Amino acid sequence: MTTEPPLLLALDFTGTFAFALNGALTAVRAARLDIVGVVALGMITALGGGILRDVLIDSVPPAAFRDWRYLALALGGGLVAFALSQWLDRLEMPINVLDAIGLSTFAVIGASKALGAGLGIGPAIILGAITGVGGGTIRDTLIRRIPSVLQSDLYAIPALLGAAVTVGTIHAGVHGLPAALVAVATCFTVRMLGVHFGLQAPSPPGGRH
Amino acid sequence: MTTEPPLLLALDFTGTFAFALNGALTAVRAARLDIVGVVALGMITALGGGILRDVLIDSVPPAAFRDWRYLALALGGGLVAFALSQWLDRLEMPINVLDAIGLSTFAVIGASKALGAGLGIGPAIILGAITGVGGGTIRDTLIRRIPSVLQSDLYAIPALLGAAVTVGTIHAGVHGLPAALVAVATCFTVRMLGVHFGLQAPSPPGGRH
Amino acid sequence: MTTEPPLLLALDFTGTFAFALNGALTAVRAARLDIVGVVALGMITALGGGILRDVLIDSVPPAAFRDWRYLALALGGGLVAFALSQWLDRLEMPINVLDAIGLSTFAVIGASKALGAGLGIGPAIILGAITGVGGGTIRDTLIRRIPSVLQSDLYAIPALLGAAVTVGTIHAGVHGLPAALVAVATCFTVRMLGVHFGLQAPSPPGGRH
Structure with a gap:
């Protein structure tokens, strides 16, 4: 069982369910x-x-594998998506919002756990982002898609930002829930701005494509 | 070196060789x-x-990497497949039987090792199935196929069943070779029935494909 | 921080930068x-x-994740490739040479670390080769290419050779920099001969393709 504050744990659970739902629908x-x-x-x-x-x-x-609630939520999200895929396809925006909550919470918790394991600033930021985008990357690879995180949308960048704010606040001695929520909100806001305005990360120069 | 009973070890070795042979032929x-x-x-x-x-x-x-016999059997299976691929293509049914032995033994040993490492029922069943289907999934991804375990045939379901029987018997206090063999036989039987009758797991509703 | 001799460390850093550069250009x-x-x-x-x-x-x-210099060199190589991809495309041969330095150093250091962790001869050779070819294999899978190491060129074979020379010299009691450099040179030479003469590893018999 984890020792996160209840609000962060609730966000983490929400994100787990949303990622499973969205991941299964994509599949x-x-x-x-x-x-x-x-x-x-x-x-x-x-x-x-x-x-x-x-x-x-x-x-x-x-x-x-240690806290059964994660496995149960992930299984539940996958089963709901299997049963209701046609109906859920109409709910793009609510699912995007839930997915952004998952991305934000995962990035922040991931960076925080990496720092707690003794890693430095750079690796902790990277591991926060990996926590947020790693599952979708594996899924895309298994269904033979180039992972969307590598080619479009602002998805990795908000995760890196959320992880960086986490690492910054913890290094500044600001621990606890408020700092975590600021980091979650940073990632969430940038991600939703990206969705709303269709923002893209820069592509290689030269228009080679 | 492992401490499994000789019969289970023999099945494990058979499965390792069969998986290498079949995996290399698929490749x-x-x-x-x-x-x-x-x-x-x-x-x-x-x-x-x-x-x-x-x-x-x-x-x-x-x-x-700790017991050289696994590495040797896997290398041998791969080399035999490389040398004799044209001839082995005619032996589909014997290879299917050997492959089902591998799937069954791997799922049962995997679930049993996961329990031994202190994991709960759900994770142990999943890790049993991962032991059985994980290698083929990595292979399919590397050769750019959607892993067959995700889309057709009864392959993951017998592995999950074999792992579940293993976890059930061990939790009921029934240890040792007879329980393991019942679990292996369960997985093997369901797998071979699936091959014989061309059974499929259900697809998402709505005929969207 | 690592404790490798300065020359080997310099080769390792060169290889890290070259792999990042080449990997990003391929992407x-x-x-x-x-x-x-x-x-x-x-x-x-x-x-x-x-x-x-x-x-x-x-x-x-x-x-x-423990030595920041690897992360910095990899990040630098990726950024340089992003900015200069059009110009770097003309430098195929120098990049091939740097890449071969990386392959050789990684294979030798990987095999040596695996032996140091108590693994046997076979696993140490395999882990040396994995160190050399693993990163490119993951990259190719993520961009939906069949890993080039599986289908063409002499790439895995020089890595296996370099790792085998490493394991052989260490088992013969020859430690230290000279032995490592002989192993690096073996892998590098075979790799560059392969590039120069367009050598291929054998394909399955029967002309089935």
């Missing part, structure tokens, strides 16, 4: 899958980033 | 590879699931 | 990516093999 749309595939890809989307982080900071077995 | 059929690619993909198919499991239960270096 | 050529994608794939190419090795020999957090 249903992109590939011909059976129930095992849909649910497995939902769970991988929800839990993969945190598992990668835990393996890399030597916190194994990963939290996803 | 030869699906992609233009050289000898390094064929043998590497055979070895990854045979050893990848167990390595994933060992990393996730913190049993590192993985068994595949 | 720019092969897929439509933004700056995050290009830099991330460069860093994954440079650091992925060593991270895989460290996870598998239980040396976690990986060296790439």
